[in-house]
Amino acid sequence: MDAVNDGNKASVQLNEVTKRFGDLVAVNSVSIEIQGGEFFSLLGPSGCGKTTLLRSIAGFETIDSGSISINKEEITHLSPQQRPTAMVFQNYALFPTMTVEENVSYGLQVKKVAKDQIRRRVSESLERVDLAGMGRKPVTQLSGGQQQRVALARAMAVRPNVLLFDEPLSNLDVALREQTRRELKLLQDELKVTSIYVTHDQQEALALSDRIAVMRSGALQQVGTPESLYRYPETAFVAQFLGGSNIIKDEKVAHVLTRGEERPSEKHVLSVRPEHLRFSGEGGVDMVVKSRLFLGTSVEWWLQAGGQTLRAWLPSEVEYGEGDTLIATEFRWVLADD
Numbered sequence: 001m002d003a004v005n006d007g008n009k010a011s012v013q014l015n016e017v018t019k020r021f022g023d024l025v026a027v028n029s030v031s032i033e034i035q036g037g038e039f040f041s042l043l044g045p046s047g048c049g050k051t052t053l054l055r056s057i058a059g060f061e062t063i064d065s066g067s068i069s070i071n072k073e074e075i076t077h078l079s080p081q082q083r084p085t086a087m088v089f090q091n092y093a094l095f096p097t098m099t100v101e102e103n104v105s106y107g108l109q110v111k112k113v114a115k116d117q118i119r120r121r122v123s124e125s126l127e128r129v130d131l132a133g134m135g136r137k138p139v140t141q142l143s144g145g146q147q148q149r150v151a152l153a154r155a156m157a158v159r160p161n162v163l164l165f166d167e168p169l170s171n172l173d174v175a176l177r178e179q180t181r182r183e184l185k186l187l188q189d190e191l192k193v194t195s196i197y198v199t200h201d202q203q204e205a206l207a208l209s210d211r212i213a214v215m216r217s218g219a220l221q222q223v224g225t226p227e228s229l230y231r232y233p234e235t236a237f238v239a240q241f242l243g244g245s246n247i248i249k250d251e252k253v254a255h256v257l258t259r260g261e262e263r264p265s266e267k268h269v270l271s272v273r274p275e276h277l278r279f280s281g282e283g284g285v286d287m288v289v290k291s292r293l294f295l296g297t298s299v300e301w302w303l304q305a306g307g308q309t310l311r312a313w314l315p316s317e318v319e320y321g322e323g324d325t326l327i328a329t330e331f332r333w334v335l336a337d338d
């Protein structure tokens, strides 16, 4: 038996979902179609509405307008308990006075699942997350990483059609976060349960997701696969948030870096990624080196050109020569932010 429903490749439809807190529009008419079995991330800076949208899907927030459906069946007005979703919270939200087992079985008891079923599902879920044999321990005796896995086991135990994650790795230290990220990816590849994952960490979103929605101020900016978003950002915001980008302000600098390519429209600005800047003996933009940061596999250069400071990442062995100019190996015209 699986720890989650078999064949439950539930799709999720968000249709013009809007959520306000007083005058603040926390989620602004968001429409997304998430495929069954997909690992879908909501990515954006703090305060852009990710948690609010996730809580709306779980039923912890009542939306002001729009609709939410799972497998095309509307769930907008169902209580959290009635929805086929389970959430893994940022702070785990475990019950500190309970054992691991009691925590994992909690949702099943609320749903009045039969006792022998509960036992079976709890041990299956704990096995899934590599915590078999830990059931009797008080949950507070576990490490942060283990507690995070208890929270995941608890979510899986109710066999949800959709798993919701709110920054589940953000409380872990860097090494553990990277390890847990990999484990989560392996688990997802195995389970294939539809997952919606909230994060402000672009690396995490890129590494885990089938598709990513980049959010800004409550609204969707762009939706796509990690590679397509990285290669073809449509806006300056996405270009800068995902992977970092230099937005070139100076017309003359843009003219030289693009070798005279025409700007598609007044609304477009030039975006050049740090890894696409190079030193050249001639033919580029005049520059002044401001700082050089050795990062091991690469060097980060801060370069003054045309009244702004540009960031370049170059292999460690590349040296700057007196009189070098700056060229771009790749660039992209993106829509300016309003």
Ligand SMILES: Nc1ncnc2c1ncn2[C@@H]1O[C@H](COP(=O)(O)OP(=O)(O)O)[C@@H](O)[C@H]1O
Residues within 6 Å of the ligand: 021, 024, 026, 044, 045, 046, 047, 048, 049, 050, 051, 052, 053
């Ligand atoms: N319960 C609430 N009452 C009032 N404002 C809220 C509430 N929850 C969130 N907000 C506001 O809504 C916006 C979006 O918040 P949130 O969804 O938590 O963003 P994120 O998860 O992307 O950091 C923020 O401006 C936040 O202050």
Ligand SMILES: [Mg+2]
Residues within 6 Å of the ligand: 050, 051, 052
């Ligand atoms: Mg949040």
